[in-house]
Amino acid sequence: xxxxxxxxxxxxxxxxxxxxxxxxxxxxxxxxxxxxxxxxxxxxxxxxxxxxxxxxxxxxxxxxxxxxxxxxxxxxxxxxxxxxxxxxxxxxxxxxxxxxxxxxxxxxxxxxxxx
Amino acid sequence: xxxxxxxxxxxxxxxxxxxxxxxxxxxxxxxxxxxxxxxxxxxxxxxxxxxxxxxxxxxxxxxxxxxxxxxxxxxxxxxxxxxxxxxxxxxxxxxxxxxxxxxxxxxxxxxxx
Numbered sequence: 001x002x003x004x005x006x007x008x009x010x011x012x013x014x015x016x017x018x019x020x021x022x023x024x025x026x027x028x029x030x031x032x033x034x035x036x037x038x039x040x041x042x043x044x045x046x047x048x049x050x051x052x053x054x055x056x057x058x059x060x061x062x063x064x065x066x067x068x069x070x071x072x073x074x075x076x077x078x079x080x081x082x083x084x085x086x087x088x089x090x091x092x093x094x095x096x097x098x099x100x101x102x103x104x105x106x107x108x109x110x111x112x113x114x115x
Numbered sequence: 116x117x118x119x120x121x122x123x124x125x126x127x128x129x130x131x132x133x134x135x136x137x138x139x140x141x142x143x144x145x146x147x148x149x150x151x152x153x154x155x156x157x158x159x160x161x162x163x164x165x166x167x168x169x170x171x172x173x174x175x176x177x178x179x180x181x182x183x184x185x186x187x188x189x190x191x192x193x194x195x196x197x198x199x200x201x202x203x204x205x206x207x208x209x210x211x212x213x214x215x216x217x218x219x220x221x222x223x224x225x226x227x228x
Contacts, residue, residue: 004158042220043159043202090158103149103204106158 002026006091006107013081013114021076021110023091029105031094032074033058034066036087037109043090049074081114088112119203119219126225133190135222137203140184146206148179148186153200153221162201163188190224198226 007022025032033048045058049068063085065077074093078085088111092104120138127133139148147166151159163170165177165186176189190197200221207217 040220043218045216092158103151103161103164104159106160108158109156 004091004093004105004107006089006110008110009108010111011113013078013112015081015083015114017081018077018079019081021078021089021091021112023074023076023107024072025074025091025093025105026072027093027095027105028071029093029095030071031096032068033092033104034064034074034076035090035092036060036085037090038087046076046089078112081112083114086112086114119205119217121201121203121219121222123220124223124225126227127193128227129194130192133193133197133224133226135188135190135201135224136185137188137205137219138185139203139205139207139217141207142183143206143208148177148183149204150175150177150186150188151202151204153202159202193224193226195226195228197224199224 004025013019030051034046035043036046037043044060046060046064047055047058047066049055052068052071055066055068068074088109090109091107094104147164149164150162152162153159163172163175163177165179167179170177178187200223202221203219205217207215
């Protein structure tokens with residue numbers, strides 16, 4: 001059972017480039033989300049989805065797009081990378097929005113550097 | 116402004132009990148309190164979740180007072196492998212009937228030999 005798989009693990013982009021961070025889960029979880037983690041800022045929610053075809057913005061959505069065409073996949077797109085998007089990105093899933101007795105399952109992260 | 120507050124860092128020694136307290140002054144009535152552990156270069160990992168009083172599992176205990184404005188994660192007899200960052204997560208009331216999840220900034224626990 002792989003859990004939550006994120007690719008790539010590391011990425012360097014030039015300012016203005018675009019890319020997609022991939023996230024896939026094999027636990028049939030309805031809820032999936034993207035966080036960014038920065039020193040001194042903790043975990044901040046970017047976008048989330050409560051099921052296939054349904055997405056919504058989190059705390060820091062600007063500069064990021066998401067879609068949810070299947071239960072398993074929840075890619076995060078950076079349309080025009082900026083240095084302020086240098087961060088570690090985590091994908092998480094859950095079988096309930098907040099009240100799952102087992103909480104969220106996180107991927108191992110993507111470390112993104114924008115130069 | 117709803118927020119959670121945790122100590123930035125703590126030091127301990129192998130075999131000791133460690134208690135990490137998180138203050139959450141505006142927790143939503145029906146929301147749980149959840150604690151996560153994070154090792155370097157890994158995503159956070161669920162440790163324990165509770166609503167009120169005390170919850171215990173194989174790795175930790177969670178103590179929640181009646182007013183639920185704080186919670187204490189208790190790690191019994193820590194070992195070197197417990198060196199990590201520990202986060203609390205709570206839900207707070209948001210606009211309308213929504214709730215917003217608030218993460219603490221994390222407590223960096225260093226366990227020494």
